[in-house]
Structure formats: structure tokens, C-alpha cells
Amino acid sequence: MLDIKVTRTTHPAKKPEGPITSFGKIFTDHMFLMNYTEGIGWHDARIEPFHDLTISPACVVLHYGQEMFEGLKAYYGVDGKVRLFRPIMNARRTNSSNRRLCIPELPEEMFVEAVKAIVAVDRDWIPTDPDTSLYIRPFIFGTDAFLGVAPSQTYLFCIILSPSGAYYASGLKPVGIWIEDDYVRAVRGGMGFAKTGGNYACSLAAQVKAHDDGYSQVLWLDGVERKYIEEVGAMNIFFKIGGRIVTPMLNGSILPGITRDSVIQVCRSWGMEVEERKISVFELIDAQKSGRLEEVFGSGTAAVISPVGKLRYVDEVMTIGDGSIGPVSQKLYDTITGIQWGKIADPFGWTVEVV
Numbered sequence: 001m002l003d004i005k006v007t008r009t010t011h012p013a014k015k016p017e018g019p020i021t022s023f024g025k026i027f028t029d030h031m032f033l034m035n036y037t038e039g040i041g042w043h044d045a046r047i048e049p050f051h052d053l054t055i056s057p058a059c060v061v062l063h064y065g066q067e068m069f070e071g072l073k074a075y076y077g078v079d080g081k082v083r084l085f086r087p088i089m090n091a092r093r094t095n096s097s098n099r100r101l102c103i104p105e106l107p108e109e110m111f112v113e114a115v116k117a118i119v120a121v122d123r124d125w126i127p128t129d130p131d132t133s134l135y136i137r138p139f140i141f142g143t144d145a146f147l148g149v150a151p152s153q154t155y156l157f158c159i160i161l162s163p164s165g166a167y168y169a170s171g172l173k174p175v176g177i178w179i180e181d182d183y184v185r186a187v188r189g190g191m192g193f194a195k196t197g198g199n200y201a202c203s204l205a206a207q208v209k210a211h212d213d214g215y216s217q218v219l220w221l222d223g224v225e226r227k228y229i230e231e232v233g234a235m236n237i238f239f240k241i242g243g244r245i246v247t248p249m250l251n252g253s254i255l256p257g258i259t260r261d262s263v264i265q266v267c268r269s270w271g272m273e274v275e276e277r278k279i280s281v282f283e284l285i286d287a288q289k290s291g292r293l294e295e296v297f298g299s300g301t302a303a304v305i306s307p308v309g310k311l312r313y314v315d316e317v318m319t320i321g322d323g324s325i326g327p328v329s330q331k332l333y334d335t336i337t338g339i340q341w342g343k344i345a346d347p348f349g350w351t352v353e354v355v
């Protein structure tokens with residue numbers, strides 16, 4: 001058991017009135033904090049009023065980016081229960097990111113306990129309107145004030161919470177995706193599989209380019225041949241080609257999404273074939289030209305399922321379907337969100353209640 005010292009705020013913030021429509025702009029009254037010191041380990045787990053952090057201008061994270069983050073949600077169910085979705089997977093992925101970034105690991109149960117504790121303290125902040133949730137952002141960064149390049153000897157683990165609005169306020173509308181043929185996000189042996197800020201810093205230039213051209217997200221190709229499909233900005237990608245579900249295999253440069261894993265398990269439970277393999281952009285173009293590219297969708301915690309209606313690669317613009325969401329995409333969305341909001345049974349044992 002993690003011994004967490006709780007200090008409650010004496011000035012609770014006014015909660016927003018009416019349904020929340022933003023993402024990541026409002027924060028709850030409290031935050032979780034825990035320090036790591038070499039020779040001592042993780043210590044001083046505590047929940048405090050939400051406050052700014054003070055760090056040295058020489059702090060290692062500001063110069064060399066030694067940090068990782070996670071993202072999950074708490075859902076206020078139709079039965080009034082609060083659920084987390086597969087938090088143990090976030091704990092495992094934290095340690096996998098930490099190993100890559102030379103950040104000390106932490107026991108999986110400690111991670112889950114910390115998430116549950118902070119959500120329980122700010123339970124009243126969980127929005128209850130349909131399709132809303134409480135976004136949970138755990139993160140760890142090196143805190144040494146030292147300009148030499150070396151792993152930090154001290155770290156801070158924080159969890160902050162942000163009530164977030166319905167992702168699809170006006171229904172699941174397919175988005176346009178830009179297949180990036182110049183910049184790359186990650187290479188084999190790099191840190192593409194880790195959830196770390198550096199991967200996002202590296203992605204901004206292409207995102208700006210795509211936005212300027214009217215596309216909402218970037219689809220990355222592999223870092224060597226710029227030919228094989230990897231993933232979208234903050235989502236993994238799936239294709240339905242000739243009746244089969246196909247997704248890029250995890251190769252070290254793709255983020256192993258928890259939603260991705262859930263989509264694969266749900267599809268297999270329906271008896272659908274799911275192939276995890278290499279897919280080249282040219283195979284996609286061929287499939288689209290021969291009418292076998294039936295559905296394209298992204299998967300991630302924020303949107304769960306994000307249907308793709310248009311894909312651009314250099315001079316090719318591929319339109320997928322008729323501009324509405326495909327039947328498998330819709331059924332996956334209904335099933336996974338149904339489990340998250342307690343609307344349907346959870347045969348996989350994925351949800352964890354917060355008391």
C-alpha cells in the first residue's frame with residue numbers, strides 16, 4: 001500500500017457551468033506528487049492543492065527532455081460508478097517508457113494506486129454529461145539542476161486531472177489525414193515506442209504543414225524507407241481491406257496503444273481476422289483503387305475511434321467510403337465506449353472501479 005499524505009485545498013475552484021467543451025484547459029483542485037532520489041527510491045507520495053512547480057533553470061528536463069507521460073481517463077458511468085479503463089496497461093507502458101529514457105521504474109500497483117487516489121479526491125470534478133470524461137495525465141521528469149548530459153538522479157512523478165468534453169460533439173465525423181512523405185517521427189532503435197515529449201516536439205513541423213493544407217492529422221511513414229505505415233499523431237491506425245482488419249505491427253517505432261490492443265481483442269472476439277503486419281503506402285493506394293479499402297480509422301484514448309474519410313499522399317488523394325463512418329468503426333466505438341461508461345457488460349474485465 002502506498003502511504004499518501006493528503007492536503008486538501010481550502011480554496012476549491014468554481015467548477016465550470018454547463019457541459020464542458022474543451023480539452024486540457026481546465027484542471028481540478030488537486031494533484032498527486034511523488035519524488036525519487038537515488039539511493040532512497042520513490043518517496044513522499046502526496047496529494048496537494050493544484051499548484052505551479054518550481055524548478056531550476058538548469059533542470060535536466062528543460063535541456064535534454066528526460067521525461068515521459070501517460071494518458072488515461074476516468075468515466076462517470078450510467079450507473080453512477082466511476083471507472084478506469086485498463087490502468088494496469090498504462091502502468092506497464094510507463095515502465096517501458098522509463099527504461100528507454102533511463103527514468104527509474106515504479107511498481108505497477110503503485111502507479112494504479114496513485115491514479116485511483118487522485119481521482120477519488122477530485123471525484124466531484126468528473127463530468128457527468130454524456131460522452132464526457134476526466135482526462136488523467138501522469139508524467140515523470142528528471143529534476144537535477146545539472147547541465148552535464150547524464151540521467152538525472154532525482155525525479156518528480158505528478159498526476160494532474162482535466163475534465164474533458166465530448167470528443168465528437170456533433171457525431172463521429174471522418175477526418176482528413178496527411179501522409180507525411182518528408183519528415184519522420186521515429187526510427188528503429190529510437191524512442192518511438194515510448195510516450196515522451198520528444199516524439200511530439202519532433203512531430204510539430206509536419207502537423208503545422210498538414211493543418212495549413214486543411215488536414216487534421218499526420219500519418220507517419222517508417223523512418224528508413226518512408227514507405228511503410230506507422231501511426232497517426234496520437235493514434236494508432238487501422239484499415240479494413242477486403243474484409244480483413246489490418247494494422248501495422250509493433251516494431252519499436254510505433255506507440256503500443258491501449259486502445260489499439262483493445263480494438264484487436266474486440267475484433268477477434270467477433271471472429272474477425274486481424275493482421276498485424278507491415279503495410280506500405282503503395283498497398284493502400286492499390287487497395288483504394290481496386291475498391292478494397294473499405295474503412296480507415298485511428299484508435300486512441302482521446303477519441304477512442306476516429307474515422308478517416310480522406311488520405312493524402314504526395315499527389316494522390318484517396319477518399320474512403322461515402323464520407324460517413326464505416327460499420328465496423330461505429331460498432332467498435334459503441335462497444336469500447338459502452339464498456340467504459342458501464343452501458344454494456346465488460347466481458348474482458350478491463351474496467352476498474354474507483355471508490
Ligand SMILES: *Cc1c(COP(=O)(O)O)cnc(C)c1O
Nearest residue numbers: 234235236255257258259300301
Ligand atoms: C498515446 C498515443 C497513442 C494512443 O495510445 P492509447 O493508449 O490508445 O491512448 C498512439 N500514438 C501515440 C504517439 C501516442 O502518444
